[in-house]
Amino acid sequence: MTLIEPMEVAVKAKLCVEQVGMVFERDGKSTHVLENIDLEVGDGEFVCLLGPSGCGKTTLLNAMAGFLAPTSGTIRVDGEPVRRPDPRRIFVFQERGVFPWLTVEGNIEFGLFKLTRAERAARVAQYIRMVGLKGFEKSYPHDLSGGMKQRLEVARALAVNPDMLFLDEPFGALDSITRLIMRGELLRIWEAERKTIVFVTHDIDEAVQLADRVVVMSARPATIQQIVPIDIAHPRDISSARYLELRDGIFKQIGLAHRI
Amino acid sequence: MSPGSARGEGGEEQRPAVSTGPVHDSHAATMNWRVQWRPLAFIAFLLVLWHYGVKHEPSHLLPGPWGVVGGLVDLLHHGLLLKYVVASLYRVTWGFVLAVVTAIPLGLAAGWYRRAEMALNPIVQLLRPISPLAWIPIAILWFGVGDLAAIFLIYLGCFFPLMLTAMGAVENVPSVYIRAGRNFGLSQSEVIWRVVYPAVIPQLIVGLRITLGIAWLVVVAAEMIAVDSGLGFLIVDARNAGNRYDLVVAGMVAIGVIGLLLDLGMRSLEKAQSFRWGYTEDEA
Ligand SMILES: Nc1ncnc2c1ncn2[C@@H]1O[C@H](COP(=O)(O)OP(=O)(O)OP(=O)(O)O)[C@@H](O)[C@H]1O
Numbered sequence: 349m350t351l352i353e354p355m356e357v358a359v360k361a362k363l364c365v366e367q368v369g370m371v372f373e374r375d376g377k378s379t380h381v382l383e384n385i386d387l388e389v390g391d392g393e394f395v396c397l398l399g400p401s402g403c404g405k406t407t408l409l410n411a412m413a414g415f416l417a418p419t420s421g422t423i424r425v426d427g428e429p430v431r432r433p434d435p436r437r438i439f440v441f442q443e444r445g446v447f448p449w450l451t452v453e454g455n456i457e458f459g460l461f462k463l464t465r466a467e468r469a470a471r472v473a474q475y476i477r478m479v480g481l482k483g484f485e486k487s488y489p490h491d492l493s494g495g496m497k498q499r500l501e502v503a504r505a506l507a508v509n510p511d512m513l514f515l516d517e518p519f520g521a522l523d524s525i526t527r528l529i530m531r532g533e534l535l536r537i538w539e540a541e542r543k544t545i546v547f548v549t550h551d552i553d554e555a556v557q558l559a560d561r562v563v564v565m566s567a568r569p570a571t572i573q574q575i576v577p578i579d580i581a582h583p584r585d586i587s588s589a590r591y592l593e594l595r596d597g598i599f600k601q602i603g604l605a606h607r608i
Numbered sequence: 609m610s611p612g613s614a615r616g617e618g619g620e621e622q623r624p625a626v627s628t629g630p631v632h633d634s635h636a637a638t639m640n641w642r643v644q645w646r647p648l649a650f651i652a653f654l655l656v657l658w659h660y661g662v663k664h665e666p667s668h669l670l671p672g673p674w675g676v677v678g679g680l681v682d683l684l685h686h687g688l689l690l691k692y693v694v695a696s697l698y699r700v701t702w703g704f705v706l707a708v709v710t711a712i713p714l715g716l717a718a719g720w721y722r723r724a725e726m727a728l729n730p731i732v733q734l735l736r737p738i739s740p741l742a743w744i745p746i747a748i749l750w751f752g753v754g755d756l757a758a759i760f761l762i763y764l765g766c767f768f769p770l771m772l773t774a775m776g777a778v779e780n781v782p783s784v785y786i787r788a789g790r791n792f793g794l795s796q797s798e799v800i801w802r803v804v805y806p807a808v809i810p811q812l813i814v815g816l817r818i819t820l821g822i823a824w825l826v827v828v829a830a831e832m833i834a835v836d837s838g839l840g841f842l843i844v845d846a847r848n849a850g851n852r853y854d855l856v857v858a859g860m861v862a863i864g865v866i867g868l869l870l871d872l873g874m875r876s877l878e879k880a881q882s883f884r885w886g887y888t889e890d891e892a
C-alpha cells in the first residue's frame with residue numbers, strides 16, 4: 349500500500365480567497381470596497397472578520413457565499429471556484445432571515461425538501477433540541493424573542509448539514525446578556541458539529557472570545573491589516589492575562605484608545 | 609415592511625386582566641354595548657330626521673324612508689330585487705375573477721422580472737388613469753348590450769389595480785427571504801412558489817378587498833348603460849318609467865348593503881390570514 353502523503357495530514361484549506369478586489373459602480377462613481385484580499389480558512393476553523401463599520405465585511409462575506417461575484421481575484425471552496433450560493437454553505441443574515449409565514453418547524457424544514465418525510469422529522473426534532481426551541485415547534489417567528497429567532501435561523505442553517513456557515517453580525521441586534529449566552533451556544537454547536545465558520549463582527553471582544561483567528565480589516569478600501577491567532581483553549585477565561593493581551597493588541601491595531 | 613411584524617405588535621398586545629370583580633365586568637359590558645350600538649343609533653337618528661324633513665317639506669326631491677321601504681317591498685314582491693341582485697353579482701363575479709386570474713400572475717411576473725416591468729410599466733401607467741367608464745362605448749361596440757360588455761368593464765376596472773398591487777408586493781419582498789431561498793438550493797420557480805408567493809399573500813388580500821369595492825362601483829355604472837338588468841339598470845329604469853324615486857332610492861340602499869357585505873366578507877379573509885400568520889393554531 350502507498351504511504352499517506354504528508355500534505356494530506358496537514359489541515360486542508362477549506363476556503364481560499366485569492367487577490368480579491370471589489371469595486372462598486374454607482375451613478376458613474378466607483379467605490380473601491382475590497383483590495384487584494386488574501387485569506388485561507390482551514391476545514392473546521394472558526395474565523396472572525398473584524399473591521400470598522402462600512403469597510404466591506406458584508407461584501408466579502410457575500411462574495412464568499414456566492415451572492416456577489418468579486419471584481420477581481422477568485423474564491424475557492426474545496427478547490428472549486430465559488431459561482432453561486434450553495435446549500436453546502438449557508439449564510440445567516442444580519443437582518444432576521446427567518447420566514448414569518450412558517451412555524452419554527454416549517455422554517456427548519458425549509459431546506460430539507462430532498463429528504464423523506466421521516467428523515468425530515470428526525471432532523472427537525474434534532475435541531476429544535478440543539479438550539480433549545482423545544483415546545484415552540486408550532487410557534488410563528490413573531491411570537492419568539494430576538495434571541496430565539498436568531499437560534500431558529502442557525503437551526504435552519506445547520507439542518508441542511510452544510511460544511512460552512514457564514515454569519516454576518518448574527519448577534520448584533522441582541523441585548524448584551526443574550527449575546528453572551530448566544531456566543532456560548534454557538535461555540536457549543538461548533539464544537540459538536542465542527543463546521544467551518546466565518547463570522548463577521550465589529551465587536552473586538554466577541555471576536556477574541558469566539559475565533560481561532562481574528563482577521564483585522566482596515567477602513568475602506570478594506571485590506572487585511574493583520575491576522576491574529578487566538579491561542580487560548582475553550583472555554584476561554586475572559587479575565588486571563590493572555591485574553592486581555594490579545595484583545596488589547598487588536599485595540600491598538602485598530603487604533604482605538606483604551607479610555608473614553 | 610412585512611405585514612407579519614406589524615401584526616405581531618398587535619398580537620402581543622395584552623388585554624389587562626379583568627380581576628376587579630363583577631362590577632367592573634358589567635361596566636365594561638355596558639361600555640362595549642354602547643360603542644357597538646352607537647352607529648346604529650346614529651343611523652336611526654338620520655332616518656328620523658329624513659322622515660320629518662320630507663314630511664315638513666313635501667316636495668318631489670326625495671321620497672321618505674317609508675316610501676323607500678315600500679319600494680323595496682314592491683321590488684321583492686315582483687321578484688325583481690333578487691333577480692337584479694343576482695344579475696349584478698354575477699357580472700361582478702366574472703369580471704373580478706377573470707381579473708384576478710390574469711392580473712395577479714402577470715403582476716407577480718412583472719414584479720419579478722424587472723425588465724418586463726420596465727417594458728410594461730408605461731403602458732400600464734397610460735391605461736390606468738382612464739376610468740373604466742370611458743370604455744363603455746367601446747365595450748358596447750365590441751360586445752353589444754349585455755352581460756359581456758358589463759363584465760368587460762368590471763374586468764378593466766379591476767385589472768390595473770390588481771396588477772399594480774401584485775407588482776408592488778413582489779418588489780417589497782425583503783431580499784433576505786429571496787436570498788435565503790436561493791441559498792437553500794431552490795430553483796427560480798421554487799423561489800417564486802415557496803418564498804415570493806407566501807410573502808406577498810397579505811398584501812394581495814388587501815388589494816383584493818379594495819378591488820372588489822371598485823368592481824362593485826363599476827358594475828352599477830356599467831348597468832346603467834350597457835345592459836338591461838341589474839341594480840344599476842333598476843335605478844335608471846325606475847326613473848325613466850315614471851319617475852319612481854322610491855325605487856331609485858331602494859336600489860341605492862340595496863347597492864350600499866351588498867357593497868358593505870362584500871367588504872365584510874373580504875375583511876374576514878384578511879383576518880383569517882392574519883390568524884394563520886400571527887398565532888400558533890393550524891399549519892398550512
Ligand atoms: N451594491 C452596492 N453598490 C454600491 N456600493 C455598495 C454596495 N454594497 C455595498 N456598498 C458599499 O460598500 C461599502 C462596504 O459595505 P459593507 O456592507 O460590506 O460594509 P460592512 O463592513 O459590512 O459594514 P457594517 O459593519 O456597517 O455592516 C459601503 O461603503 C457600502 O456603501
Ligand SMILES: [Mg+2]
Nearest residue numbers: 405406407516
Ligand atoms: Mg455589514
